[in-house]
Every structure is written in structure tokens, then in C-alpha cells.
Amino acid sequence: MARLLCIGEILVEMVAVDVDQPTTRPGRWAGPFPSGAPAILADQAALCGAEVSLVGTVGRDAFGTACLTRLRASGVVVDQVRVDPDGTTGVAFVSYRGDGSRSFVFHLADAASGRFRLADVESGLLGVDVVHLMGSSVFSAAAAEAVGEVFDAARARGIAVSFDPNLRPETLRREHVPTLLRILRGAQVVLASEGELQLLLGDAPDEDCARQLLAGSATTVVLKRGARGAGLYLDGREELSVPAVPVDEVDPTGAGDCFGGTFLALVLQGWAPADALRHANLAGALAVTQRGPMSGNRTLADLRAAEHLLPST
């Protein structure tokens, strides 16, 4: 079976229970939950039957152990996750505003979780079909260099790159943007949230940016549209939009990664992209019904059992 390699931050996340609860004051918090966007995506891809490995770093502490225990249980190969004795596993605090936006406080760049390097990844590239990279992993100069080097190494070996810009204003610096643009323009698969392509590529709406990417290196572009569903753009100008599966949203954290893990896992197992999109849209919807980044991740059997919820398109 095709193999997927995910790279980047592995951390624990504390989630504010109440909307508009400031991250700076005592309040009701849930967690710690195993998290980190690449970890959530890898977890979901494994639950959907993909052969997937994750490369990153954690501290030699209980948080690192909790993350690796969860990922192993889901079937993610974590043999190459480096346990760094000289630092702690990263932590993020996330709170939600009434307008649906989120605010994060990260302990990441200086944590063990921020120390992944190309050297951690190189042997893991053997036999891999797709490397998935995320903009959220570009949170420091060193991380930008590592992610850029992994991209170059993958392309030099002819490995397809999948990219989710996953922009985090809290950690993104102007000097990181060229790395993100280089990967965005060189990736074969792009999975972007609403507004991200427009922000990175200029003033054109996301849909026009998707078509622009397809005229370059991309063969597949997916636009994640939150409670409005998702869109699929393929080379050959095939396009498909699906409305969201109606659910009661409890916590949107991880929905995009759950969506991405499902989409990649199913495409790598030979599913038609349109069917993969419909099931990713379903997985994203089910993810937001649970509190905690990986709490709403589902197996392929769970998704099949929920197919009656799929909107008719």
C-alpha cells in the first residue's frame, strides 16, 4: 500500500471550555489532549487504513509519552519520533471567540517539540509515496529551515508532496512566508482552509488561486470551507463542491486535520478523489462534535456507518 509520511509538531493542547474565555485568565479548561496538526492528521489517516509514519520530536516526559501512546494505538508508526532529553513536550492553549475564530498560546519553538531536523526524517523517506507538510510547522527560523529541507529532499527523490498552509498568525513571521510559498507552489496536493490561498498568493479568491496552482505543480487542490463544506479542484478542470454535513459544533479544533487525514488516506488507497472528498467532509463534521483535537477522529468503519448523513450532491 502507498505510504504517507507526516512531519512536524507533536504537542499537548489545553482547550478552553467556554466561548470567549481568555487564554490569560483562570477558567474552565479541558485537556491535556494529544495534538499537533501533523499528529492529528497522521492519527486520522491511520484510523482510515493508511500506512502512515510520523516524524517529529517530543520531550522525555509524560506529555510526550501520552502523545506517542495515542498515536501508536491508532496505528501510526512513531519509531522515528526523537525523544529529546533536554526539553519538554510542547503545549498549546486554545480558546474560541464568539465569531468562530480561535486564539492560541504556544510553548513550541523553545520546546523539545520544536527541534525536528531533516536528519530525523531522511531514512524515513525510503519507500514513501507522499510527504505531508504543514505551515503550522513553520514556527521558528530553525523549523522553517527543517521543513524547507524536507520539501527539497522529498522532491529530489520524486516523492509527491501534500501541503496544508494551516496558517497560525501567532507563530508566523514575515520571513517564513517565502518557505510557505515555495512549498505551496511546488506541492502536488494542496489542502487549504478558507482564505489561506488568497492570503498567500495575492488578491484573487481561493477558487482562482486553486486553478492557478493546478496550472503549476498541483494535481489536486482541496478547499476546506468549515461549516460550508469543501471544494475539490483537479487538473483537467474537474471541480466539485460539497455542502457540510449538518452537525452541532462543539469544538472545531482538528477538523481540518481530520478532514486531511481522511482525504489522503482514501486517495492513497485508490479511492476516487470525489468519494474521498465526501468522506473527508463527513469526517470533518464528525470531528467538530467532540471536544479535543483527536477526540473526534474516526475509523473508516465509523465513517461507513455514518454514510447515511452524506448530503446528496
Ligand code: ADP
Ligand atoms: P481547518 O480546521 O483546517 O480550518 P475547516 O474549519 O474548514 O478546516 O474544517 C475542515 C472541514 O471539516 C470542513 O471542510 C468541513 O468538511 C468540516 N467542518 C468544519 N466545521 C464544520 C461544521 N461546523 N459543520 C460541519 N462540518 C464542518
